[in-house]
Amino acid sequence: MELRQWRNKVIPNFEGMRTNANEAVVNAKSGKLSTMRSATGNLHGLSKDMDGIGWEWWEANSALWDNYVEHSNLAEQMGDNIYKTLAGYWRPGSILKESITGPVAEAELIKHLKPGGTMD
Numbered sequence: 233m234e235l236r237q238w239r240n241k242v243i244p245n246f247e248g249m250r251t252n253a254n255e256a257v258v259n260a261k262s263g264k265l266s267t268m269r270s271a272t273g274n275l276h277g278l279s280k281d282m283d284g285i286g287w288e289w290w291e292a293n294s295a296l297w298d299n300y301v302e303h304s305n306l307a308e309q310m311g312d313n314i315y316k317t318l319a320g321y322w323r324p325g326s327i328l329k330e331s332i333t334g335p336v337a338e339a340e341l342i343k344h345l346k347p348g349g350t351m352d
Contacts, residue, residue: 249271249274249275249278252267252270252271252274253271253274253275255267255271256268256270256271
């Protein structure tokens with residue numbers, strides 16, 4: 233694929249997908265899930281399209297590849313956690329481990345405590 237094609241087609245498509253994904257998160261938090269369905273469809277299509285391209289193109293920018301791998305691994309863990317939640321696989325208390333949730337902000341947790349609840 234030529235650089236011109238990346239600049240004129242691929243990069244604008246990726247930017248549009250990123251905007252759509254960000255909108256989907258905002259809308260999902262307010263209960264509107266249709267944007268999320270659209271965003272996941274975009275990402276599924278991209279995944280299928282990548283099968284024909286291969287992975288050699290990443291070699292052009294190792295920092296970009298490292299960033300992709302880091303975020304891909306995080307997305308995979310998040311997806312696995314969602315699956316385990318929907319399937320009811322969590323043992324009592326296991327969901328509270330930072331290895332599962334990621335870093336936990338105390339200020340965020342405090343907002344969710346019941347009246348009289350403590351962090352202890």
